[in-house]
Amino acid sequence: KQEVTQIPAALSVPEGENLVLNCSFTDSAIYNLQWFRQDPGKGLTSLLLIQSSQREQTSGRLNASLDKSSGRSTLYIAASQPGDSATYLCAVRRTAGNKLTFGGGTRVLVKP
Amino acid sequence: DTEVTQTPKHLVMGMTNKKSLKCEQHMGHRAMYWYKQKAKKPPELMFVYSYEKLSINESVPSRFSPECPNSSLLNLHLHALQPEDSALYLCASSQPREGRDTQYFGPGTRLTVL
Numbered sequence: 336k337q338e339v340t341q342i343p344a345a346l347s348v349p350e351g352e353n354l355v356l357n358c359s360f361t362d363s364a365i366y367n368l369q370w371f372r373q374d375p376g377k378g379l380t381s382l383l384l385i386q387s388s389q390r391e392q393t394s395g396r397l398n399a400s401l402d403k404s405s406g407r408s409t410l411y412i413a414a415s416q417p418g419d420s421a422t423y424l425c426a427v428r429r430t431a432g433n434k435l436t437f438g439g440g441t442r443v444l445v446k447p
Numbered sequence: 448d449t450e451v452t453q454t455p456k457h458l459v460m461g462m463t464n465k466k467s468l469k470c471e472q473h474m475g476h477r478a479m480y481w482y483k484q485k486a487k488k489p490p491e492l493m494f495v496y497s498y499e500k501l502s503i504n505e506s507v508p509s510r511f512s513p514e515c516p517n518s519s520l521l522n523l524h525l526h527a528l529q530p531e532d533s534a535l536y537l538c539a540s541s542q543p544r545e546g547r548d549t550q551y552f553g554p555g556t557r558l559t560v561l
Contacts, residue, residue: 369549378451378537379490379552386547424489428548433478433541434503435550437489 337362339427341438349446354412356441358425363403366428369435370399370410373422382423383410415445450474451553453538459559462528468556470521470538479521480550481513482537490537496521497543528560 338361348354358368367386371379383392383399385408391400396413412419422442426435451472460466470479478497482490495503496515510532512524521538535555541548 367547371552376535376555376557378453378554379539381549381551384547384549426489426550433480433495433497433543433548434492437491439489 337436339438345442347444356410358408360406360427369426371424417445420445453553457557465526468523472540476540476542478541480539484535530560533560
């Protein structure tokens with residue numbers, strides 16, 4: 336059974352500092368990995384999707400890496416801003432089926 | 448347009464009521480999902496419809512009944528719910544593509560069962 340873990344559960348940084356969010360998974364037979372952002376009481380916004388054959392994806396200030404062999408993905412957010420404050424979730428899709436397995440999320444607070 | 452809409456935004460119901468949640472997308476996606484999310488927890492998958500057919504039911508109690516009338520619409524019928532069913536219910540959709548099927552989520556329906 337796939338298990339996805341995100342550490343730390345919460346993170347507070349001053350504005351301008353780079354953010355590093357970690358995601359680990361137990362079964363390396365994944366189809367893809369997706370990073371989401373969720374604001375309180377809202378739905379999820381997809382940030383980046385990394386296919387199993389890729390090592391990284393970039394979008395603006397966001398960069399996500401994937402190391403399947405070690406079961407890890409890292410989301411980097413450069414030059415953080417107060418508007419980046421949210422919960423960030425990673426989710427892994429296994430090779431067969433449409434099911435996403437989510438990590439517990441990291442709550443990020445960027446202080447002005 | 449990458450929008451998934453959900454109605455209503457909020458719903459309060461008693462344990463004897465029957466209500467329905469609605470989800471709609473016009474992106475041409477052929478997979479649609481229902482998730483349940485409790486406070487400070489990640490979303491938990493409930494159901495998946497693929498090409499309008501139920502493909503995954505994560506052992507959800509029968510008081511939750513999904514329906515996919517067409518490729519753009521997904522309903523969740525609720526009956527005889529329990530207070531512990533109070534949660535944020537999220538709908539999502541995706542287009543099956545080789546390794547690149549990003550799931551797009553709606554804003555959710557906040558359900559309170561009294």
